[in-house]
Amino acid sequence: MRRKAWKWEKMLLEITDLNKHFGGLHAVRNATFSVEENKVTGLVGPNGAGKTTVFNMITGTIQVDSGAVTFRGADITRVTAQERVRHGIARTFQDVRLLPRLSVAENVAVGVQNQPGEGFFQVLFAPVHVHRREKETMEHVHACLDFVGINPKVRNEPASNLSYGEQKLVSIARLLATDSRLLLLDEPTSGLDEASLDQFRALLAKLISDGRTVLMVEHNMLLVRELCDQAVFMATGDVLAVDTPEKLMEMEELREVYFGA
Numbered sequence: 001m002r003r004k005a006w007k008w009e010k011m012l013l014e015i016t017d018l019n020k021h022f023g024g025l026h027a028v029r030n031a032t033f034s035v036e037e038n039k040v041t042g043l044v045g046p047n048g049a050g051k052t053t054v055f056n057m058i059t060g061t062i063q064v065d066s067g068a069v070t071f072r073g074a075d076i077t078r079v080t081a082q083e084r085v086r087h088g089i090a091r092t093f094q095d096v097r098l099l100p101r102l103s104v105a106e107n108v109a110v111g112v113q114n115q116p117g118e119g120f121f122q123v124l125f126a127p128v129h130v131h132r133r134e135k136e137t138m139e140h141v142h143a144c145l146d147f148v149g150i151n152p153k154v155r156n157e158p159a160s161n162l163s164y165g166e167q168k169l170v171s172i173a174r175l176l177a178t179d180s181r182l183l184l185l186d187e188p189t190s191g192l193d194e195a196s197l198d199q200f201r202a203l204l205a206k207l208i209s210d211g212r213t214v215l216m217v218e219h220n221m222l223l224v225r226e227l228c229d230q231a232v233f234m235a236t237g238d239v240l241a242v243d244t245p246e247k248l249m250e251m252e253e254l255r256e257v258y259f260g261a
């Protein structure tokens with residue numbers, strides 16, 4: 001389903017000594033870790049740990065106070081959010097953020113970047129009109145929806161008609177439409193029922209077979225162990241450890257947070 005040929009990198013993304021303050025709060029402190037290409041990396045830690053803030057600094061929706069973000073060996077710390085999508089980094093939000101009145105297919109079409117100045121960002125942050133849907137764009141949209149397993153029958157319905165789990169899949173289809181190789185998923189499994197969770201499991205495996213790289217915030221450590229190759233454990237702004245999920249689950253600090261032990 002991938003439309004681009006990629007030169008393979010071992011470390012797709014590296015963040016080095018990232019810092020972010022909000023007023024007097026040091027929300028992220030010297031965060032350093034790497035994301036290996038074509039793997040699933042989990043980002044774990046209690047509420048307020050700084051996970052979403054790290055996501056925002058990787059995507060460029062907030063500026064870093066200090067530190068560096070390197071993608072495919074290039075320093076992108078000062079690159080705009082919109083430009084980073086073009087580099088191949090895209091994210092979902094903790095809340096789903098589909099445009100409820102647009103159809104399912106139109107929601108995915110906003111991710112397609114054929115038309116300069118009409119991409120993901122304009123429509124996501126300043127919903128205008130999604131027009132000029134050329135044949136090629138719509139073919140790509142349907143390929144993305146096929147990939148995540150959304151039934152063709154519902155694709156012209158308003159996005160708000162879909163179940164929560166389906167809407168989450170559509171938000172991932174929208175990322176695929178950007179042709180991004182690094183997908184940042186903020187709590188993709190929260191609120192999913194068992195059946196939707198099974199769909200997500202299968203989708204994640206497909207994304208990896210397709211050559212994508214995933215960094216995801218996940219609260220359920222059992223799912224992290226099942227789905228992630230490595231994980232980054234944050235608490236109160238610090239990266240406490242980067243290791244395999246099994247190793248992290250042996251850490252006293254992590255056990256206290258997750259299992260109260």
Ligand SMILES: Nc1ncnc2c1ncn2[C@@H]1O[C@H](COP(=O)(O)OP(=O)(O)O)[C@@H](O)[C@H]1O
Nearest residue numbers: 022025027045046047048049050051052053054
């Ligand atoms: N835009 C903001 N303005 C002020 N404080 C913020 C902002 N975003 C996050 N914070 C604070 O920074 C800390 C880390 O938040 P966040 O990155 O959302 O954590 P997590 O995603 O791990 O729950 C929290 O204490 C939160 O209240």
Ligand SMILES: [Mg+2]
Nearest residue numbers: 051052053094
């Ligand atoms: Mg968060």
